[in-house]
Amino acid sequence: MAFEYEYARPALTVDCVVFGIDERGLEVLLIRRGLSPYKGRWALPGGYVREGESLDHAAARELEEEAGLQPRYLEQLYTFGEPKRDPRGHTVSVAYFALVNIRDHSVRAATDASDARFFVEDELPKLAFDHASIVARAKERLQGKLRYRPIGFELLPDAFPLSQLRHLYETVRGEEIDKRNFRKKILSLDLLVETDERTTGPGRPARLYRFDRGRYQELEERGFDFSL
Amino acid sequence: MAFEYEYARPALTVDCVVFGIDERGLEVLLIRRGLSPYKGRWALPGGYVREGESLDHAAARELEEEAGLQPRYLEQLYTFGEPKRDPRGHTVSVAYFALVNIRDHSVRAATDASDARFFVEDELPKLAFDHASIVARAKERLQGKLRYRPIGFELLPDAFPLSQLRHLYETVRGEEIDKRNFRKKILSLDLLVETDERTTGPGRPARLYRFDRGRYQELEERGFDFSL
DNA sequence: GCAAAAGTGTTGGCACTACACCCATGA
DNA sequence: TCATGGGTGTAGTGCCAACACTTTTGC
Numbered sequence: 001m002a003f004e005y006e007y008a009r010p011a012l013t014v015d016c017v018v019f020g021i022d023e024r025g026l027e028v029l030l031i032r033r034g035l036s037p038y039k040g041r042w043a044l045p046g047g048y049v050r051e052g053e054s055l056d057h058a059a060a061r062e063l064e065e066e067a068g069l070q071p072r073y074l075e076q077l078y079t080f081g082e083p084k085r086d087p088r089g090h091t092v093s094v095a096y097f098a099l100v101n102i103r104d105h106s107v108r109a110a111t112d113a114s115d116a117r118f119f120v121e122d123e124l125p126k127l128a129f130d131h132a133s134i135v136a137r138a139k140e141r142l143q144g145k146l147r148y149r150p151i152g153f154e155l156l157p158d159a160f161p162l163s164q165l166r167h168l169y170e171t172v173r174g175e176e177i178d179k180r181n182f183r184k185k186i187l188s189l190d191l192l193v194e195t196d197e198r199t200t201g202p203g204r205p206a207r208l209y210r211f212d213r214g215r216y217q218e219l220e221e222r223g224f225d226f227s228l
Numbered sequence: 229m230a231f232e233y234e235y236a237r238p239a240l241t242v243d244c245v246v247f248g249i250d251e252r253g254l255e256v257l258l259i260r261r262g263l264s265p266y267k268g269r270w271a272l273p274g275g276y277v278r279e280g281e282s283l284d285h286a287a288a289r290e291l292e293e294e295a296g297l298q299p300r301y302l303e304q305l306y307t308f309g310e311p312k313r314d315p316r317g318h319t320v321s322v323a324y325f326a327l328v329n330i331r332d333h334s335v336r337a338a339t340d341a342s343d344a345r346f347f348v349e350d351e352l353p354k355l356a357f358d359h360a361s362i363v364a365r366a367k368e369r370l371q372g373k374l375r376y377r378p379i380g381f382e383l384l385p386d387a388f389p390l391s392q393l394r395h396l397y398e399t400v401r402g403e404e405i406d407k408r409n410f411r412k413k414i415l416s417l418d419l420l421v422e423t424d425e426r427t428t429g430p431g432r433p434a435r436l437y438r439f440d441r442g443r444y445q446e447l448e449e450r451g452f453d454f455s456l
Numbered sequence: 457g458c459a460a461a462a463g464t465g466t467t468g469g470c471a472c473t474a475c476a477c478c479c480a481t482g483a
Numbered sequence: 484t485c486a487t488g489g490g491t492g493t494a495g496t497g498c499c500a501a502c503a504c505t506t507t508t509g510c
Contacts, residue, residue: 076306162489163488201488430508
C-alpha cells in the first residue's frame with residue numbers, strides 16, 4: 001500500500017458504450033481506429049485516463065473529443081483488467097455506459113478516430129480488443145436496469161408518444177408488450193405528464209408525454225420503487 | 229489510444245469489502261494499517277495491482293496475504309478514481325465485494341497489516357482514504373443483490389435452519405420478515421434440500437437445510453428468476 | 457411445567473395477464 | 484374509403500401480506 005513497494009503499473013483507460021435507439025432498433029456508437037494496434041478496426045470510443053483526472057471526467061472527455069457527444073446519462077459499467085486484453089501491454093480499462101437521444105446528436109469524428117457512427121447492436125462489425133465483450137456486458141446492464149430505473153427516457157426525445165416508449169422496451173427486451181397493459185402500468189406510476197402536442201403522419205395522431213424527473217426524485221426519496 | 233501519447237499514469241490498486249454475519253449482525257473485515265499514510269488507522273484490505281496480473285487475481289491475492297482469507301464469493305464492485313482519494317498521488321482503486329461464512333475463517337493478520345478483524349457494520353471506526361464510501365456502496369450492492377440472487381447462502385454454514393436464513397435477510401434489509409410467509413416462499417423455490425440434522429440448544433430443535441447450487445444453475449439456465 | 461424457539465393455514469386484496477374492437481387522421 | 488396506427492375495459496388468476504396458536508425440546 002505504499003510507494004516503497006511499487007511495482008510496474010498497468011496502464012489505465014476508459015471505454016464508453018453509447019446506446020441510442022431509432023427505427024432500426026438499438027444502436028451502439030463506434031469509432032474507426034486511426035492508429036495501430038487494430039488500425040482500421042471499429043472500436044469503442046475511449047482513451048487514456050490522465051494523471052489527476054477523475055474517471056467520469058475521462059469518459060466524458062473522450063466522448064466529446066472522439067465523437068462530439070455529451071450524453072445526458074453516463075455511468076460506470078465495469079472494469080476490465082485481463083493482462084492480455086491489449087497487445088501493447090497490460091492495460092486496465094474502466095468501461096462506461098451512456099444513453100443518448102440519437103436525433104439530438106450529430107456524431108462527428110475527431111482526433112485519432114478517423115470515423116464515428118452508430119451501428120445496429122446486433123449487426124456490429126468485428127471489434128478491436130475485448131470490446132465485443134464490453135458491449136455484451138453493457139447490453140445486459142441496459143436490459144437489467146431498464147426494469148427498475150426510469151432510464152429509457154434518456155434514449156427518447158423530450159416529448160414522445162407512448163408507442164415509442166413501448167417500442168423501446170420491446171426492442172431492448174426482445175419481446176412484445178401488450179399495448180393496453182403497458183399504457184395502464186406506465187400511466188399509473190404518475191411519472192408522465194401529458195402535453196398538448198400530437199404526432200402527425202399516417203394513422204391517428206398520438207398524444208405526446210414528458211417524463212417528470214422532479215416527480216421521480218421526489219417519489220424515490222420516499223422509497224418508491226420504479227418497475228416495469 | 230497509443231503509447232506515443234502517453235500521459236503520466238495513475239497508480240492502480242484493489243480494495244476488498246468482506247462481509248460476514250453472526251449474532252451481532254452484519255460485519256466487515258478491516259485491517260489496521262502498519263504504514264503511512266493513515267498509519268494505525270483501520271482500512272479495507274487491498275494493495276497494488278501488479279503488472280500482468282488480473283484484477284480478480286489481485287483481489288484474491290491481497291485477501292490471502294493480508295488476512296489469510298479465501299472467500300467463496302468475490303465479485304467486482306466499482307472503481308473509485310477521484311484524484312484526491314489518496315494523498316500520495318492519483319490512485320485508482322478497483323473495489324471488490326466478498327462474502328464469507330465467518331465461522332469458517334479464522335482471520336489472521338499478515339504482511340503490512342499489523343492487525344485484522346471483523347467489525348459490526350454500523351459501528352465501524354473511522355476509516356482510511358475513501359474507504360467509508362466504498363463500504364457504503366458495498367452494502368447497497370449486498371442489499372440489492374440479495375433480493376434477486378441467492379448469495380445469502382455464502383454467508384451461512386453449509387447446513388442451516390430457516391430461522392438463520394431469515395435473520396440474515398432481516399439484518400441486511402433492516403426490517404422484520406413474517407416467519408410463515410418466508411418459509412413458504414423459500415421452500416416453494418425448491419432450492420433447499422432438507423437434511424436430517426437438527427439444531428440443539430434452547431427451544432424446539434430446528435431442521436437444517438442445504439442450498440442446492442446445482443439445482444439453482446439448472447433453473448437459472450432455463451430463465452428462472454430468483455427473488456425474495 | 458415453564459421458557460424458548462419451531463412449525464403450521466387461511467383469507468382478502470392487488471397486480472398482472474390475456475384479449476378485441478372502435479376512433480381519428482391523411483392519402 | 485381505406486390504410487395506418489392510437490386508444491380503450493373487463494374478467495380471471497396467482498402472488499403476497501396479514502395474522503395466532505400448537506408443538507417440541509431443555510431446564
